[in-house]
Amino acid sequence: MKRAFSEEDLVKNLSLYYLNRHLKKKPIEKYHRTIDESPLHQREKYKKKTEILLLNSFMHHFPEITFENLTCESPDFIAKCNGKKIGIELTEVINHLEMKKMESNLNKIFRQAEILLEQENAAKYRGVYFLEFHEHIAIDNLEKQQEIILNIYKSIKKEKPVGVVKNLRKSSHRRNVFITHEYNMNLFDELCSEKIVELIKKKNEKFPFYDNSVDECWLVIVSDMNSIASRYTFIQDQQHLESVKSPFHKILHLENLYGNITSIK
Template identity: 25%
Template structure:
């Protein structure tokens, strides 16, 4: 599964219990339908997801980090089949231009494998475990965190970097809503209503502060509900909206 889709599904699974109290069935339809459809209480609710990414310079660096994580995940899963959430704290000042991507991916996969093998068969680790290690000798990586929870089925390997946190930009969020709203009619061909979930993943180009300011405005939106999922806080922010003209 491509990294983008696997991360979105992982994050969606984290938020579904907060969105739906009843038993639900989750599926991934093909375009032009939304990214996911949740069947709940006899109703089909489409959920279109997109990353809340606005910093293009950071995004270029993250693309290289994503490539490392994607390769490391493949190497790990060839040997062990566990749906892990692996968070790698990358160094912002690393030499990303001349980085040997496959070498770093191999080192990372080996570190995760050794950490997991040390705990996975322990009785207290059968349903959940958390590991953090800073014993990783590479100038581009500060630390590695590993989380396993048996009820989560989709693996997620995520980069993070130390960075300055700006305020959530109202106009940029509206631009994302406008772009996604153009596809609402296509989404509705396979569901009763469709929601937009923008994912603040915690990476440098997708991490903002003062989300309370978003409650002071009403965004134009073609979606039945427009939300921001904050993985860093484990919370959902429901935006006030008015119907887009």
């Protein structure tokens, strides 16, 4: 029996893409089913499903593209586009390395609070909760983590901030309890173009090992705007990208919130 596509695959375990009205849900569902039916390990399936979600905005820019191999490596995907066989290598550019660990710890805290609320009354509390915290919360401290979980739990129950929670807002969702960080953007939150250039250089070194049966190989660099560690407001010194040299046939930078795409090559 085929495993039914779970909305949880798109929502709870991956990200907030279902809030994006531009989500290409039907092909995403189909691609997720294909990945689920593959012999990949569960961890690899999770990784592949996350990657294909990051390419959602990419599919709006290239509606003619269809993915033929979702489970390959080097490059990450094989697709057909205008009669050509295209290899697509996907990589995420991390803008705030120091935020990566904090974000991981926050996600674990959110999941524990979700479990408490679901166990108590999943129907009553279902929805998406965006939380903003007071500064200097001790996320690394295990004892403090328990306190933060309870503060979140009480804030959602009382529908007002408690303890370390500074603000919260709720968006409706028909099935799950989902908690995430409020993504307030800093007007001066720049992404240094050098970080993109360094990524391209690293991928250039691996290019000779990619599948050479494809007609073209594209490099798609994504800024995941649903991630604290990856988001940005503008690319600093963007002119530096114009002189990039690479064996990739096409290099694109994509942000997945508004779907803005920059052609680097």
